[in-house]
Amino acid sequence: MKKYIKSAILGAAAVLLVGSYYIGSANVERTLPQFVLKHLEGNPKEAAHITLEGELYFNTRTRFSSAVREIKIEDERTTYWQKSATEPFSSSPKIAELKDQYRGFMRGKSSYDNNFYEDQTELLYAESSDNYSAGDEGSYLTIGMLNKKSGEKKEFHVPLSKPDRDSYVMVENVQRANGYIQVIIQENVHGEASKQSIRVLKIDPKSKEITDEQTLSAVDTSDQKSSINSNMTPNQNPIGSHPYELLYVETSEYDEKNGTTISEERTSYMVYNANTGKLDKIKSAIAKKQMRPKLIQGSILYAVQSEKDGLKVQPYDLQANKDLAGYTVNWDEEVDNSTSALEIRDGKLIVYSLDNLISDGAVNSKPQQVLVADVKTGQTLYKGEILMKGSLEPGDYQVNINELLYK
Amino acid sequence: MKFLKLLNFELNRFSKFYYLLVAAIVLIQLSLAAYIVNDYMKMIKASLRSGQTMPDFLESNGKISILNVTETDLFMVSVVLGVLVLGIYLFFIWYRDWFGKHTFIYRLLTLPASRMNMYFAKAAAILLMIFGLLAVQVFLLHVIALIIETWVPGNYRSEINFYHLLEASQLILVLPHSFIGLLCSYGAGLVVLFTLFTSILLERSYRLRGVILGGIYALIAILVFTIPLWYNILFKQAVSLYPDEERMAMFATGLAVVIGSILLSRYLLKHKITV
Numbered sequence: 001m002k003k004y005i006k007s008a009i010l011g012a013a014a015v016l017l018v019g020s021y022y023i024g025s026a027n028v029e030r031t032l033p034q035f036v037l038k039h040l041e042g043n044p045k046e047a048a049h050i051t052l053e054g055e056l057y058f059n060t061r062t063r064f065s066s067a068v069r070e071i072k073i074e075d076e077r078t079t080y081w082q083k084s085a086t087e088p089f090s091s092s093p094k095i096a097e098l099k100d101q102y103r104g105f106m107r108g109k110s111s112y113d114n115n116f117y118e119d120q121t122e123l124l125y126a127e128s129s130d131n132y133s134a135g136d137e138g139s140y141l142t143i144g145m146l147n148k149k150s151g152e153k154k155e156f157h158v159p160l161s162k163p164d165r166d167s168y169v170m171v172e173n174v175q176r177a178n179g180y181i182q183v184i185i186q187e188n189v190h191g192e193a194s195k196q197s198i199r200v201l202k203i204d205p206k207s208k209e210i211t212d213e214q215t216l217s218a219v220d221t222s223d224q225k226s227s228i229n230s231n232m233t234p235n236q237n238p239i240g241s242h243p244y245e246l247l248y249v250e251t252s253e254y255d256e257k258n259g260t261t262i263s264e265e266r267t268s269y270m271v272y273n274a275n276t277g278k279l280d281k282i283k284s285a286i287a288k289k290q291m292r293p294k295l296i297q298g299s300i301l302y303a304v305q306s307e308k309d310g311l312k313v314q315p316y317d318l319q320a321n322k323d324l325a326g327y328t329v330n331w332d333e334e335v336d337n338s339t340s341a342l343e344i345r346d347g348k349l350i351v352y353s354l355d356n357l358i359s360d361g362a363v364n365s366k367p368q369q370v371l372v373a374d375v376k377t378g379q380t381l382y383k384g385e386i387l388m389k390g391s392l393e394p395g396d397y398q399v400n401i402n403e404l405l406y407k
Numbered sequence: 408m409k410f411l412k413l414l415n416f417e418l419n420r421f422s423k424f425y426y427l428l429v430a431a432i433v434l435i436q437l438s439l440a441a442y443i444v445n446d447y448m449k450m451i452k453a454s455l456r457s458g459q460t461m462p463d464f465l466e467s468n469g470k471i472s473i474l475n476v477t478e479t480d481l482f483m484v485s486v487v488l489g490v491l492v493l494g495i496y497l498f499f500i501w502y503r504d505w506f507g508k509h510t511f512i513y514r515l516l517t518l519p520a521s522r523m524n525m526y527f528a529k530a531a532a533i534l535l536m537i538f539g540l541l542a543v544q545v546f547l548l549h550v551i552a553l554i555i556e557t558w559v560p561g562n563y564r565s566e567i568n569f570y571h572l573l574e575a576s577q578l579i580l581v582l583p584h585s586f587i588g589l590l591c592s593y594g595a596g597l598v599v600l601f602t603l604f605t606s607i608l609l610e611r612s613y614r615l616r617g618v619i620l621g622g623i624y625a626l627i628a629i630l631v632f633t634i635p636l637w638y639n640i641l642f643k644q645a646v647s648l649y650p651d652e653e654r655m656a657m658f659a660t661g662l663a664v665v666i667g668s669i670l671l672s673r674y675l676l677k678h679k680i681t682v
Contacts, residue, residue: 006418006419017542025585025586026585060565067571067574067575108642
């Protein structure tokens with residue numbers, strides 16, 4: 001047996017050292033920082049409904065990006081888990097739920113809310129693709145339908161026009177209205193006559209054809225100095241039934257040297273009603289220069305504007321085409337796409353910070369906050385901030401919040 | 408017992424060179440760690456002498472951690488050196504028997520036991536050496552962490568846990584941070600090992616024609632192993648696999664390639680490679 005001492009030592013050393021490394025690595029999750037929602041004002045019981053989901057980064061200050069953990073912060077508890085490297089990062093909790101529930105139908109489908117529609121009886125899907133086979137450079141829409149009661153699945157393709165090779169189409173919304181599938185698409189055409197348009201396609205699921213097509217907004221994007229976009233405001237319930245859409249044109253001018261935005265202007269506010277097919281112009285307080293259309297819930301649009309004394313919220317009734325009583329909530333951060341988010345849940349307006357980074361990548365010393373306010377009056381029901389427990393230094397960790405779950 | 412004898416024999420044959428490789432890696436990594444830590448300490452002292460406060464120093468230089476060592480080019484050179492040497496040895500372990508001073512392969516092939524013992528002993532020797540180097544790397548990482556802990560005052564050291572820091576390191580390529588990751592990475596390595604062994608035996612069996620056959624075999628094996636990856640690209644809609652199914656399928660295709668390689672190698676050793 002003495003003869004095999006080399007093999008034995010090498011084998012034992014390898015198993016012991018590599019094994020101990022992975023035992024240590026498996027137990028390391030308990031050293032991750034714990035976060036809590038610290039009560040600042042209002043009723044602390046409100047915090048029990050809130051769960052913030054996002055990612056924890058280790059601020060390693062090396063040339064490599066930091067490692068990441070999925071994080072769930074509740075009132076008094078922090079939970080960590082790790083997404084598999086092959087899982088799509090963009091998957092929303094609703095898409096993940098649909099993939100669990102309808103594994104067969106959801107196979108191979110995109111991970112974006114915009115591509116789906118769900119009601120009590122059916123689940124619809126629309127996605128645009130390009131077809132380069134046999135010199136045929138067309139685009140087409142793939143429509144998927146699932147009858148949730150019978151489990152019956154249907155899929156068909158609808159051809160789309162393709163003005164040039166580089167143009168592309170994105171699905172912005174899918175709805176079921178008056179027996180038709182209504183798909184709102186954004187088409188981007190490049191080249192000399194570059195333009196961007198938002199169109200609604202009415203598709204008959206029986207004949208599997210487009211029966212009607214309407215352009216909601218079209219802008220010339222050939223101007224190199226500014227960027228012009230047709231925008232749609234996000235909906236609180238992107239996958240469910242929501243007939244109203246708000247569209248506007250946003251023109252941004254950039255300073256090419258330092259990459260900052262010089263000016264932003266939003267114009268041509270319009271509301272589209274999927275049930276009637278009508279497109280109406282909006283003339284209201286929300287069309288003001290500094291107002292930012294933020295969210296639609298049901299038929300109410302919420303536009304916001306950061307002011308000295310807080311965040312001004314202007315609700316607007318899309319059905320009646322009129323302003324509702326506005327108010328100011330106790331929130332002193334900008335509410336744009338990268339710093340804070342706004343949601344309406346259970347008759348409450350919730351504003352929360354998304355990340356604690358400042359522009360140069362350093363960690364902001366100001367903790368991320370959560371505000372719960374009455375959606376009708378703006379009165380603060382709860383305000384709290386995310387704080388790290390223990391002796392660890394906050395600067396070593398960064399938390400990015402992506403989603404709010406409301407129980 | 409024949410297998411163990413042959414395994415020990417293979418390890419002994421490479422041991423001197425292996426010790427030299429380990430010594431080179433230890434020397435590079437430890438001297439690099441000492442140099443970086445010493446340099447950082449000099450910077451601290453210089454900043455304190457110039458009247459700079461600790462927060463000012465940390466603002467511009469950051470806290471030191473094991474990543475200051477592992478993310479340098481020289482550190483990665485030492486890691487690549489190990490991978491490269493064992494990669495070359497994978498071919499050398501076979502060809503030395505044919506082209507060495509004494510054509511040793513004839514003695515090995517005439518041993519009164521299954522020729523597969525020799526095949527598995529060579530594979531096991533390479534695996535043991537790979538995991539041996541991995542163990543050395545783990546040991547060195549702890550030593551480097553200890554050097555930083557001993558030399559640098561606490562306020563200047565990152566508070567992030569050792570294992571979490573390593574997750575952000577390039578080292579993750581050879582030392583995945585989870586045991587499942589280790590099994591997946593080194594499982595794929597095992598598939599490559601057996602595929603290359605079979606290609607080598609094809610070359611040894613059919614000589615010039617065997618080079619082409621070996622190449623074709625390696626290509627087929629890679630295609631079969633990666634079926635789940637390109638299947639999802641080709642059949643995006645309706646029939647594509649979920650991530651958990653993709654992992655299971657990769658395990659199955661990897662196993663199929665390993666079994667196929669072993670069976671083909673067995674056939675070649677038994678019927679085509681003659682003394």
